[in-house]
Amino acid sequence: MTAAVPPRGTDRFDLTGRTAVVTGAARGLGRSFAVGLAEAGADVVLVDLPGADGVAETAAAVEALGRRSWTYGQDLADIEALAGFVDTVRAETGPLHILVNNAGTAALERFNEITPASWSHIMRVNVDAVFFLSQRIAEHMTADGVAGRIITITSKNALVAEAGLAHYNASKAAAQLLTETLAVELAPHGITANTLAPGMVETPIDGEFPFDREAFESAYRERIPLGRYAQPDECVGALLLLASDAGAYLTGARLVVDGGVLADQMPRMRFMPPYRNTV
Numbered sequence: 142m143t144a145a146v147p148p149r150g151t152d153r154f155d156l157t158g159r160t161a162v163v164t165g166a167a168r169g170l171g172r173s174f175a176v177g178l179a180e181a182g183a184d185v186v187l188v189d190l191p192g193a194d195g196v197a198e199t200a201a202a203v204e205a206l207g208r209r210s211w212t213y214g215q216d217l218a219d220i221e222a223l224a225g226f227v228d229t230v231r232a233e234t235g236p237l238h239i240l241v242n243n244a245g246t247a248a249l250e251r252f253n254e255i256t257p258a259s260w261s262h263i264m265r266v267n268v269d270a271v272f273f274l275s276q277r278i279a280e281h282m283t284a285d286g287v288a289g290r291i292i293t294i295t296s297k298n299a300l301v302a303e304a305g306l307a308h309y310n311a312s313k314a315a316a317q318l319l320t321e322t323l324a325v326e327l328a329p330h331g332i333t334a335n336t337l338a339p340g341m342v343e344t345p346i347d348g349e350f351p352f353d354r355e356a357f358e359s360a361y362r363e364r365i366p367l368g369r370y371a372q373p374d375e376c377v378g379a380l381l382l383l384a385s386d387a388g389a390y391l392t393g394a395r396l397v398v399d400g401g402v403l404a405d406q407m408p409r410m411r412f413m414p415p416y417r418n419t420v
């Protein structure tokens with residue numbers, strides 16, 4: 142038997158023959174991730190809330206690329222149901238190679254207004270579901286002999302505080318450390334676990350704004366070195382790196398895709414005159 146030839150060039154990103162699970166696939170980043178994985182050759186399992194608007198559109202976009210899709214309505218906050226849910230998915234779709242823990246939820250609430258219900262809902266979706274889905278899918282990956290990929294979508298808020306989001310910030314920081322721990326525990330099985338931390342992306346996640354959204358967004362843009370929010374598709378390249386053979390040696394890493402926000406913590410740049418070419 143000849144040894145497999147490692148892929149070269151852009152073939153390193155080829156996902157043909159692999160099946161990816163994307164949570165929160167009905168809209169926003171989840172839809173872009175599902176379609177991006179399909180463009181790279183993967184079949185895609187789409188998970189969102191039962192009856193979520195938009196999931197059929199994501200499925201149609203995946204299938205238009207000639208890839209298979211399966212759609213599941215599952216409330217990820219129902220932690221006790223997740224092991225059985227994963228078993229059903231595995232039985233119906235075959236081996237699972239990639240898990241994208243993308244579904245997430247946020248609420249803009251001052252720390253003193255956060256109720257136990259709001260705190261625990263955000264923790265269940267952003268932390269508990271990430272853990273228990275990853276746990277069961279990793280069990281299937283090892284049973285199937287799959288050197289799988291787990292990618293958890295965190296946020297720049299896993300790394301810096303943002304007012305009005307105490308529960309969300311804490312949940313994303315927890316998701317970071319739980320993913321790093323998975324990286325260590327799953328390494329002997331060839332499974333990698335990494336996080337992708339977006340900055341500000343144009344999606345519906347923030348829902349209702351309790352203040353002037355336009356003023357907020359324009360103030361925020363001033364804090365982004367690239368000067369604009371990301372489009373969801375602009376996070377897909379980073380995801381494909383973590384999902385494919387190109388990222389085989391990346392584990393326990395965090396890939397920040399934030400237009401430079403975290404790099405720019407000091408105000409000097411805002412006072413400096415524009416850059417002039419000196420050559």
Ligand SMILES: NC(=O)c1ccc[n+]([C@@H]2O[C@H](COP(=O)([O-])OP(=O)(O)OC[C@H]3O[C@@H](n4cnc5c(N)ncnc54)[C@H](O)[C@@H]3O)[C@@H](O)[C@H]2O)c1
Pocket residue numbers: 164165166167168169170171188189190193215216217218242243244245246247266294295296297338339340341342343344345346347
């Ligand atoms: N948009 C941003 O600026 C931004 C920035 C940093 C991180 N993120 C993270 O990226 C991920 C995707 O964000 P988005 O902006 O695309 O959000 P979004 O609100 O547009 O989409 C999230 C999807 O997850 C689904 N979902 C929510 N709760 C669920 C549950 N209990 N069970 C099943 N599905 C559920 C929603 O129905 C929705 O389709 C989230 O984890 C979010 O925290 C987003």
